[in-house]
Every structure is written in C-alpha cells, then in structure tokens.
Amino acid sequence: MNVFGKGKVADRSPEYAHAKRIVDEIARDECDVAEDMSSLIVSSWKRCVSEYKLDRGGHKGPEIVTSNELKRAVDPLDLLRHVARPEIERLMEQVGGSGYVVMLADPNGIALDVLSAAAPDRALRRVGVCPGATWGEEQAGTNGIGTSIASRCAVTIHRSQHFFFNYSGLTCTAAPIFGSDGQVMASLDASSVADLPKEMQPLVRELVSATARRIERRYFLEKNRNRAIVRVEWGLDSHHDGSGLILALDDNGRTIEVQGGGGDHARATNCGALIGNPLSAFMEIAWQDVARSAKSPHVERIGIAHLKGSDRPCFASLIAPARSAGWAPSRRLASGAAGACKLDLDFLAGSDPVMREHVRTIRRLVDKSLPILLYGETGTGKEEFARGIHEVGARSAKPFVVIDCSSIPESLIESELFGYETGTFTGARREGRRGRIAEANGGTLFLDEIGDMPLPLQTRLLRVLAQGEVVPLGAAKPIKVDFNLICASHQDLPKMVSEGTFRQDLYYRIAGIRLELPALRARTDKESVILGALAVEAQKMALGVPPAISPEALKILLAQRWPGNMRELRLALRYALACSGEDEISQDRLPNWLNLGAGDNAPSPVGDVPDAPNLIDALERNRWCISDAACELRVSRQTLYRWIKKENLSRPT
Ligand SMILES: Nc1ncnc2c1ncn2[C@@H]1O[C@H](COP(=O)(O)OP(=O)(O)OP(=O)(O)O)[C@@H](O)[C@H]1O
Numbered sequence: 001m002n003v004f005g006k007g008k009v010a011d012r013s014p015e016y017a018h019a020k021r022i023v024d025e026i027a028r029d030e031c032d033v034a035e036d037m038s039s040l041i042v043s044s045w046k047r048c049v050s051e052y053k054l055d056r057g058g059h060k061g062p063e064i065v066t067s068n069e070l071k072r073a074v075d076p077l078d079l080l081r082h083v084a085r086p087e088i089e090r091l092m093e094q095v096g097g098s099g100y101v102v103m104l105a106d107p108n109g110i111a112l113d114v115l116s117a118a119a120p121d122r123a124l125r126r127v128g129v130c131p132g133a134t135w136g137e138e139q140a141g142t143n144g145i146g147t148s149i150a151s152r153c154a155v156t157i158h159r160s161q162h163f164f165f166n167y168s169g170l171t172c173t174a175a176p177i178f179g180s181d182g183q184v185m186a187s188l189d190a191s192s193v194a195d196l197p198k199e200m201q202p203l204v205r206e207l208v209s210a211t212a213r214r215i216e217r218r219y220f221l222e223k224n225r226n227r228a229i230v231r232v233e234w235g236l237d238s239h240h241d242g243s244g245l246i247l248a249l250d251d252n253g254r255t256i257e258v259q260g261g262g263g264d265h266a267r268a269t270n271c272g273a274l275i276g277n278p279l280s281a282f283m284e285i286a287w288q289d290v291a292r293s294a295k296s297p298h299v300e301r302i303g304i305a306h307l308k309g310s311d312r313p314c315f316a317s318l319i320a321p322a323r324s325a326g327w328a329p330s331r332r333l334a335s336g337a338a339g340a341c342k343l344d345l346d347f348l349a350g351s352d353p354v355m356r357e358h359v360r361t362i363r364r365l366v367d368k369s370l371p372i373l374l375y376g377e378t379g380t381g382k383e384e385f386a387r388g389i390h391e392v393g394a395r396s397a398k399p400f401v402v403i404d405c406s407s408i409p410e411s412l413i414e415s416e417l418f419g420y421e422t423g424t425f426t427g428a429r430r431e432g433r434r435g436r437i438a439e440a441n442g443g444t445l446f447l448d449e450i451g452d453m454p455l456p457l458q459t460r461l462l463r464v465l466a467q468g469e470v471v472p473l474g475a476a477k478p479i480k481v482d483f484n485l486i487c488a489s490h491q492d493l494p495k496m497v498s499e500g501t502f503r504q505d506l507y508y509r510i511a512g513i514r515l516e517l518p519a520l521r522a523r524t525d526k527e528s529v530i531l532g533a534l535a536v537e538a539q540k541m542a543l544g545v546p547p548a549i550s551p552e553a554l555k556i557l558l559a560q561r562w563p564g565n566m567r568e569l570r571l572a573l574r575y576a577l578a579c580s581g582e583d584e585i586s587q588d589r590l591p592n593w594l595n596l597g598a599g600d601n602a603p604s605p606v607g608d609v610p611d612a613p614n615l616i617d618a619l620e621r622n623r624w625c626i627s628d629a630a631c632e633l634r635v636s637r638q639t640l641y642r643w644i645k646k647e648n649l650s651r652p653t
Contacts, residue, residue, distance in 0.1 A: 015165040019056045022049075022163065040151050041161050044142040047150065048163045052138045059164040062128035062140050065110055070132045071364065073110045078356060080177070080186060081113060082346050083218040088115055091190065091211045095204055099194035101129050105145045105187045109136030112186075124193055127167055135189075140164070144172025145187045152176055152184060154209040156201045169193050173204045175212040180220060180259045188212045217246060220259040222351075224248035225528070227256070230279065253279050345388035347532065348381055350525040358385075358515045366393045371465075371485040371510045373450075373493070376517030379565035382488040383448060385517060390444040395484060398443030403436050406449035413457055418464075419472035437470045440483040450510065451491035451502060458503045465509045485510060520562040520569060530557050530569065534585075537573045547577070549585045556587060560594055561628075612647045619644075624651045 022045050048054045065073070074081070081104065088102050095102070096117030101124055104113045111133045116124075137146030141163025147155050154175035160168045174189035190208050221229060233244035248257040255274045274282055345362065349355035362372075366389060374382040383402065390400045403417060419435020437445060447453070453461065464470050465485065469478035487510045496502035523529055531546070538546035549557070553576075562568050572591055579589040590596060610618065622628035630640040644650075 015057070018160055018165045018168060021160070022056075040147065040153060040155055041142060041157070044137060044147045044150065045163055047137060048141045052141075054138075054141050054163065056164065059141070059166055061126075061166055062133040062135060064128065064130070064132045065134060067132070067364070070110065070112070071360075073106045073108070074112050075360070077106055077112065077186060078360070079222060079351075080215070080219050082349075082356075083222050084113075084177075084186075084188075084215045085346055087211050087215050087218065088113070088188070091188075091207060092117060094207055095190050098192065098196060098200070100190040100192045100204070103129065103135075103145065103189040103191065105135055105149075105189065107149060107184050107186060108134070109140065109146045109149060109187065110134050111145070124170075124191065127170060127193075129191055135187075140167070143167060143170075144174035144189045144191060148174035148176050148187045148189070149184050152178075154205050154212070156205050158198070158201065171196060171201070173201065173208050175205075175209040177212045177215050177219075178260075179216075180257050182260075185219075186215075188215065216259060220246055220248070220257070224257060228253075247274065247279070249279060255279065343381075343384050343388065343536070345385070345392060348385055348388055350523070350528050350532065352518060352523045352525045352529075354516075354518050355523070358517070361513065361515065362389050363392065365513055367395075367484075369484070370512035371487070372513045372515065373511040374486065374488040374515055374517060376488070376490065377519045377563075377565055378490050379567035380517040380519060381566050382517055383446065384566075385515075386444070386446045386486040386488065389486060390446075390484070393444070393484060395443050399440055400444045400446065401436050401440035401483075402446045402448060404448040406452040413454070414460070415473055417457070418460065418470055419475075421472055421474035433472075435470060435472055437464060437483075438472075438479055438481055441481045442483065444484040444486060447485070447487045447510075449489060449491075450487040451489040451493055451496055455501070455503065458506050462503065462506045462509060465506075487511075520565045521560070526558055527554070529566075530554070530573075533566065533569050534573050534577075537570060537577055541574070541577055543577065543582060547580060547582050547584055550587065552587045553585050553590055556590060556594065556596055610643070612649065615643060615647055616649060619649070619651075 025042060026045050026049065084104055088104060092100075092102050092115050096115075101114060101116040103111045103115075105111045111129070111131055114129060114131055134140065135143055135145035137143070137150045140146050142157055143162055144155060144157050147157060154173070156171070156173040158171045162168055162170060162172075170191055170193055172189055172191040174187050176184045177186040177188055179185045188208055188211060190204055227248045227250065230247045230249060231244060232247070246259045247255045250256050255277055258274050345359045349359045372386075372389065374385060376382050387400060390396060405413065415433065415435070417436055419433045419438055447461075464481065467478070468482060469480050471478045493502055493507055493511070497504045497507050520526065520529065531549075534546045534549065557569075557572070564571075572594055575591040576585045576589045580586070587596070619629050626640055
C-alpha cells in the first residue's frame, strides 16, 4: 500500500513514520491502544483509506465553513444548543482546568460552539479548534468528533491515533448526542493539547458521555414540555447519568415519543414498540393514576413497575407537565454571588421565536463594531438584554457602563457623561472626574432611554462616536475611547427624527442593529417566562427550588396585560412568594392590584372560540383595538378577525 497516497514527504519525516504506522496497523488489524478502543480506531483508519480516500500527505488542517454555511448548520440545532449550554458549562467546570476545550458539533462534524476556560490555546486554534471547523471523518480523518459520529460511540482519539499527522498533538474525547429517533443529532467533544496522563482518558470519556446523555434528556423534555412525562429507571443513578428511559404521553396516555438512555436495560428495551401504545400496555400502571398525579406539582414516584422486554423491575416516576411543575429546564439560571442571578441571553430569549431570532442575530454580529439599538416597552428587559449582549462579546471582561439618560438631571448629564477637569466648576470634586464614557473604554456603553437626551448633548455624543474621543469639561486634550455602544428607547426614534427632537445623524450612528423586544403579553412563551421569573425571585429570596403555582393562579397571571412587563411581573411574584413561602402559590396569594378576575374571563386556552357576548366584552374592554384584544384572548390578530367575521360583529360607530 502506498503510505502517503498522492502527497510527497521525506521518508525519515515524523509524518512518514505516522502514516506508515497506520498502514502497518491496518494490515495487522490491531494496534497498541486500549483494548476497547483498538477496533474502533482501526476501523476508522480503514474508512479513511478505503472509503474516503484521504490523502495523508496533503492535509493542511480542517476546512472552515463560510459564515452562511455556519448559520445554516446552527439554525436547525438552535433548541439543542440552548438546552446544551448549561450542561456544557458544567462539563467545562469539570475538565476546563486541565486545559480542555469543549466543542459541540452538528451531525456533519461542523463545530458550532467552542467553549474554553481561558482564551483557546494558540496550538488549538492552529489546528482549527474554532466555530465553523469541519471535523467530519470524511474531511478530517480519524478524530474525536468525526469518529464518534461515524461509529455512533463515545471515543478517545489520543495524539498519533489521529489519521492526519497535523492532529497528532491533540487528545480528543467525543460522544454522539442522539435524538429520540436514534439519529445522531450532534457530537460533544473535549479536546486538549496538554500532555495529560493517559489514565485520565476513561474518566473524561465518562464525563463527556454522561453530559451527552443529559443533553439528550433536556432536549427531549424541552420539546415535550407540555406533555406528561414518565421516567423509567432501573437503578438509583439512572436519573443522574441519564441511563434510564423517558416517555412523553399524549392526553390519552399513549406514548408518543421515547428517549432511550445509555444504560443496559434501556438499551435492551425495544423503544419503537412502546410508541403509539397506552402506558398500561407495557407497564403495570393505569393512566388514570398518572393523570391524577399529573395534577400534582411535584415529581412523584408512581411505583415499581415491570417493563415488557426488561428482566428487572423498574421505578416509574411522573414528571408533571412543565405548566404545573413550575419546572423549566432550559431556563436554568447561572448563579453568581449569593442571591444574585445572571440572566443570560438564552434565558432571556426563552423559546419566543422573535427573541430567539434576536439572539441568533446578536451571536452572528457581536464584536463586529455595530452599534445596537433596542426598542421595547418599559420593563421588557432591555437593560438585561444589553448586559447579556456584553457577556457574549469579546469585551465581556471589561466594564459594562449604564447611563440612564432619563434619570440624570439635564444639568448633570454633561459632566456625568464626559467628565471634567480639576476645578472646572463650583461644586465639582477637587480631583476631577473621568466621566462615564471614558469609564466604558474597552467595554460596553449602554445608553438607556437615549430619546431623553437633550439635543445639545446629542451633538456632543455624535462627536464622540464619530471621532472616537471624548473631551472632559474644562480639558484641553481629548481622551481616546473605544467601546461597544448599545442604546435603548421605548420611544419611536424615527418619529422623533421627523419631528426634529432627535438628530437624524445620531440616529444613523446608533442604529446599526435594531431589535424590538416583545411586550410580555405578546410573548408566545409567556408561561415559561413566568416560571423562569419565579425561579429568579425564589433564588433572590433564598428559597431555593421555586414553589409551584396552582393552575388557577397561573391562569390569572397568563391573562394579565402586564403594562409594566417584566418589572411588574417580578413585583407580583415577589409579593406572592412573600405570602406563600415554600407553599404552592394559590390564587389568594396574588397581589390585589392584579386583575384577579382575568383568569375567569379570559377565554383561554388558545383556540377556544368564545361565544359572541364574551367576544364583544373582550373587544369593548380593549376599545376595539384588535391587537390588544387578541393579546388578551391569547390568539393571533388573524384568528380574532376570523372570529369577528364568524360572529358577524362590527365596531359600534
Ligand atoms: N426574563 C426575565 N426574567 C426575570 N426577570 C427579568 C427578565 N427580564 C428582565 N427582568 C427583570 O425585570 C426588570 C426590568 O428589566 P430591565 O430594566 O432590563 O427593563 P427595561 O426594558 O430596560 O426597562 P426600562 O425601559 O424601564 O428601562 C429588571 O429587574 C430585570 O432584572
């Protein structure tokens, strides 16, 4: 066999020795790697030679896809990436200290997310450990991601076990992530260039595999968040290592989706045979019992059962639907100091399609020096979102400076923003002041309510943005500044421009990316936003696990108009938590300033056609404003128009 294929490298070179070893091992059909890995690696080498016909002499490094191709790879896996994030962060905490970089790749091996404890090692970047790098076996030969996808197994590819010599400094451990249909959805990889003891590899493989199983579960639960879920476990650890089974049931107790775990018993179960069948067909559990338990807000053990095809009794527990459990896996909070919660972009976006699109836009364009303008009603979370943007950018370690243009007295805005020199005016501090713009140097400047900035200051701000320097009051020399700019407004700035109250040139300087944050009442994931906010408040009040909300109380919260948006919701939840502590939040624990009758009047759930009097009531309550009435009724405007037409209603003159 030709050792180098088409490439030409000197006979004595290490590349040659590497390739020759592979050829010899393929011929011998064995190699000196750990027993359990040898056949996987030799099979992969064989594929590289015979199937993909890879040229061992001419490999330059992984192909990097274009940004459009990366976007196409990222989009279908949006939900998976969202739920995987906290698990990947946890894995980073476990292995990051040993110099590992964690990657999540799509089923073609394209790296979508790359996480490292510090800035990735130069050696790692040189071999292409970066988003967009293609690690499919067909392109990159034997490697962690590609081989885990091709072999459908967790693998460790240690140094010279890589097919291409370029990668022989790397140790990669990867595990495939499976969908409930058994297809590989992604691959999770931990790679390092550090000289790590070989004994560490089985442990890292164990951690990566367990993380992959947990991601599969989270993904399944998120997709089926409004269904009753039965968890089947054979051992005490099944829950933690994800080796059991989970079933999603429809309203009649039929299994509609099954996620198999990695454990022996789960593997031995014919998951396909469970689909479409009632729970009682394969478990000694009556659906009525499950349905009754589903009303309880807590995870309940519903008994020891026997699953056909499995030789050991299992434990079945019900995870009540997310609605009543107050449980929102993807809205996990990153905790900071005691009581402090970091609401990252994924948490803030939830599963609302508009918000998710915003997050995609931000991730694509962050660090491209484009100023961002956030629109939204008061309390929609503009400042929180701006903080989230700062956190995902390259300047996250630098300051995030907030200036609320509406709350600083006009006479102070100038000195606050631009700073002043020593002794510039009476009342000034003796040592002068740097000014908030200069404080943001290197980081992000967030100008809240920019529409409230007086016109003369708009002119000065424009100069700062155009020239990249700020002149403090009374100073002779300008100071160079470089920051990312995010502005927010609840006002219609283009309208203000046309009315002459906002400078047009400034508008075009600040509005590179324009994003409107939806009002709480218009969000499609209102319920999970409420539950997420409850978790935040519970954490702030040191309650730990948030208490459940009764269905009646939840209905009332869902039916509110929330003019103060998240701020108002938080206040209501804080009130409710203060009243109920760790007990379930019932209707009578909600503050009396909410519209407590709203839950009864509002003809939820979506799709229920209200009768004509109720429809007229809702329209009149909203002065026949179709958007507002549609919000209250929790339907789209189109649906409301259809109902109006059906009932032959017309607006009174
Ligand atoms: N998804 C969320 N879950 C929980 N709390 C949230 C969420 N989004 C925002 N908040 C909280 O709601 C409050 C209002 O958010 P924020 O100040 O970011 O809104 P804003 O749009 O900037 O308001 P304004 O226009 O009045 O300045 C803050 O206390 C914030 O921490």
